[in-house]
Amino acid sequence: MAHTWSPEQYLRYGDERARPFLDLTARLGAGSPRRVVDLGAGPGTLTRLLAERWPEAEVLAVDSSPEMIARAAEIPGLTAVHADLRTWEPPGEVDVLVSNAALQWVDGHLELLPRLAGMLAPGGRLAMQVPGNFEEPSHTIRRELAAEEPYAPHVQGIASPASHDAATYLRALQQAGLEVDAWETTYLHVLHGPDPVFDWVAGTGARPTLQALPEDLRPRFEEEFKARLRRAYPDDGHGVVLPFRRVFAVGRRG
Structure with a gap:
């Protein structure tokens, strides 16, 4: 079941969403890449940092969402490409390939990793990050509620994100021929507002569920x-704490 993305909703917590990207790309040791690709670039706000870091490189922002890629096309220094990352082919060898918080939406994405690794030039880097928080209340509550009547019949077959642990990605990328560094980090985001966790998930993981519901049931x-x-994430007067586990891997083609 297809769903659409809202750049505005996604960017409501832009600073918090940027932190894993910054930590991931800080581990890239590429000197002067010629071609840099961001797979699942979203609105391109983070891809722009790659273009600023390597101003001489061709920087491609690839995303399957028309709404997101239209926003990315407005950013100087980027070549915006509307394509499905599962089937997209680069115009040539890639020196830096980044996929930040995108692969979790691809069923069986471990099987995709050898193809992505095969896009790299000798010495090229692949850097990926996926959420690892799908057993947290922000996700389990949504699944439990969606399984209840009268909602359950309307959410059959919706997109459901999933990921693996760092060791699994490390082995998968090693088997694809890369030298790999993999790790996990749990961020503690302090959010403010009446329903900040809902606002967060409404821009990402809960979006397919909300869009699948008819207008008379959604409210x-x-x-x-x-x-x-609110019961799962109480505000003690200093904001709501949202623990968010992220899984990282950086690989280099020898």
Whole structure:
């Protein structure tokens, strides 16, 4: 079941969403790459940092969302490409290939990693990051509520993100011929507002569920979802703490 993306909703917590990207790309040792690719670039706001870091490189922002790629096309220094990362082919060998918080939306994405590794030039780098928080209340509450009546019949077959642990990605990329460094980090995001966790997930993991519901049911679902999230993530007067585990891997083609 297809769903659309809202750059505005996604960027409501732009600073928090940027932190894993910055930590990931800080581990890239590429000197002067000629071609840099961001697979699943979204609105291109983070891809722009790659263009600023390597101003002489060709920097491609690839995304399957028309709404997101239209925003990326407005950023100087980027070549915006509307394509599915599962099937997209680069115009030539890639020196730096980044995929930040995108592969979790691709079913069986471990099987995709050898193809991505094969895009690299000798000495090229592949850097990936995926969320690893799908068993946290922000996700389990949504799944439990969506399985209840009257919502369940409307959310069959929706996109459902998933990921693996760092060791699994390390082995998969090693088997694809790369030298690999992999790690995990849990960020503690302090969010403010009446329903900040709902606002966060509404821009990402909960979006397919919300869009699948008919208009007469969506408000009722949202109110119950918000109430359960407030109980799971209380505000003690200093903001709501949202623990967010992220999984990273950086590989180099020898």
